[in-house]
Amino acid sequence: MKHIGVLIILASLVLQSSARDFHLDSRQGNDSNDGNTARTAWRSLEKANAFSFNPGDRLLLKRGSRFQGGLKLKLKGTAEEPIEIAAYGEGSAPFIDAKGHMAGVHLLGSHHVVVRDLEITADGGKTKDGKKDRRYGVYVQGTYGSISNVTLDNLTIYKIYPEVGSTHEGHNESTFMGTAISIEGRKEEPSSGFMVRNCRIAQTGFKAINLKHIKNVQVLDNTMKDIGGPAIQPGNVEDLVVRGNTVDGSGSSMDKRMHMRGSGIWPWSCNRVLIERNKFMHARGKGDSCGVHIDFNCRDVVVQYNLSMDNEGGFVEILGNNHNCAYRYNISVNDGSRVKGRNKAFQEGKILWTSGYVGSKRPKHGPYNSYIYNNTIYVKPGSRSCFSIASSTEGLLVANNIFHVLGKTEDVLGDQDSKLIRQGANASRLVVQNNLYFNDSILPETLPFKDQNMIIGDPRFRRAGGDDAEDYIPRNTALVKDKGIDIQKLEGDEAGLRVGLEVTEDFFGNPIVGKPDLGAVELSF
Template sequence: MERTPMESTRPRWTVPVLAVLAASGLLAAAPMSAEAGAGAGGVYYVDSKGGDDSASGTSPAKAWRSLDNVNAVKLRPGDVVRLKRGSAWRGPLTLDAKGTAAKPISVEPYGKGSAPKISGTDDECVVIEGAYLRVSGLRASNCRWAGFQLGGTRNELDGVLADRNVSGVHVVGAHNVVRNSVLTRNDRMSVNDSGGDNDSGAFGVLLNGDDNLITGNVITGSYAASHDYGTDGAAVEVFNGDRNRVTRNIARDNETFVELGAEKGKTATGNLFAYNVVTSSRKRGSFLVTRGPGHVVGPVLGTVAVQNSVYLPARDTIGWSCHDGCSPGILRMRNNVVVVGGQMGFEDGKGADEGGSVYMGRSRRFKLGSKSVVADPRFRSRDDLRLRPGSPALDRGLKLDPEWYGGTAMAHDLAGNPLSGTPDAGAYQN
């Protein structure tokens, strides 16, 4: 997709993957008891080193060896599939069964060691197409396109790891959840050729579906070399997806935090970005890029960005860009803290609906809204975007109804603090 007006080639930066994995608990984890999570259904075990596909699969001592038996078995509500830690397989793992709200179907690790790993460039690694499926603790690495392809409805990824894919998670279904996961170095392109303004790839999460929730994740290193744009990629890419909520995520060293678009005849309407922390040590970057009706993948209507904290200190950066016919119906922003080394924001047309925010940077191309100021927000450090005493972001925000945050249950900051009184700008409340 076409990028923001401030673009130039930027060098690659190595993400400290092992540190991220260790912090997430996915590099190694304590063993899980045989009884945990079993519910009332059957339990199946898979061990790539010590298993046997002719065994029953119903205990660690009788584990299956390959994923073929899992793909073939008819899973029922309440069933659990356990993959042994330290195991590795070539995908796909295909899950198309249907659980229920009371009895979801679970896929989870057992034993000691590193996360069970599924890879292989011939297929997507984990393909979910059913309903009420819960997948946790798996790693999908170097897959054909997506590490996890999340379709169906009411499914959940929790505490997974995706790396070295075109898209760490590709969400094509509706009412699904991606939470508490580490999506790192998904830095491959699916289209990367000269001319045509069509290069695409390097996504932490690609949202093509509607009404999904992306929350509590760490997303790093989503960028790759691009013939058309120099470099490309996004922590979260929204294309033809409506009413998705992207909240309380930590994004580090990505090309862009979020870029939105829709092909003609389709929509990307009403997407929400709240309480996210976005930092980068790269030489170029942006927080949010969206489009009006004059763009080939516009208009993108009803995007809301509220209570986000952004620190992109390099000179070739931009906070947000709303171009090719921006208007309040395209973008609404409230109570953000945006610090960049380049342009704080860009609007054309009627401009965005903006207010309650603190900005700092070299220049801006937008009109400040109610209570917004240009000032140093006094972050604690370049990595800790909480506010120091005396920050102009304290009590800066506009009072908002819970709907701005995605509902009452979502109206709390990145640290879990509820909103009360006049809010501070940014992702943390003091």
């Protein structure tokens, strides 16, 4: 028995020592080397692409190196021994110029992989592999089998444009479909366990982060700037957390190849999504283009503790067949400024919008049981603000919000195509109560609801019109403090919110003591 134990230990040590490092050095490497040390590094990405890596192996790119082409690998690590693609040495991050290639890093059917500390660009060029009208910084593809447990960390990705454009729903007739990071599983295969964190993404023709047919996903602490379309777009994703990100300029028009339309994030056909503590700013586009909008066929999407600023499409947008979704404890500043008809816009910008849209030519229905509470909404003087509540809406609670709207307001139900809503439909189970308004004319008379306990007054923000969340801390204690109501399930809604309707902390993380205050901030004075 002792000998068996010794053999097991020896076998374990052999297995642990089998993992190897392989080095790439674009300046001093040589593809005839073994790659095992910095002194015997390979030179090209092509050499790495031709190699078969084992669990625990690391492919290390030398800092300061500049590589042409792309990595295209099928990697199968294990939970105990993931395969890493990373950097070594000192200096700037290894640079991959994937001009003319499908992706800077292309992972096919891969499991337990970490990619980190790289700089990637892929700006046009004659296509050498892949589709002419698609281009990626990092592409994790499940077409050739399931994918799982891939982490993308500390990547800098920018100027992602394919060779040619293609027809899409953007501002231009042709969009150059460049995406910085795309993780795409398949319906038929389980694809679970993904993380995108600490990445810096800029100047993409289409999306910053695309997620499709995957589950158990975290998108954490990334910065996205000047994105041609939507910054983050999950489709058929389950159990997603989006936290700590900054999106500045989705729907950007800084390059004529850009999509020029897009919200900061819009989940579609997703379940159990938490979007919290992010900043969504300066979204542009002829339609949608909110900080966050919840596209159709979602369930249990909670949008909380976010700063939403100057997104011309608006603040709250919930489309059809969405169930039990919420916006709560967010701060919205000057959202919804878009005017229909200007600059090709086909939708008005809106503070609050529910729509039964579930796809072109399909009967409209829902959304169902939406909860909008304890948000702080500021709109500057001279800016028109719109509301639109679809007659297909079934279950909507709006409570404890601050609507500090200083310009004109309008009901724009006519902005929606109601032809496919069942005849005679009327929005039902609407509970609107206990909100604070700057004056008693903010809610248009034609809306299908009245506030049951309208509070009128000035919350006296610290610096109304400012660019920081702290500028929207109220100073009018008597008007705001402990004036909220406890949020209950809507009548006929057995589910409420999966994460619970009760909230224990405010936008800034302060504990909620006693009755909630109005708006997103719990006052301590």
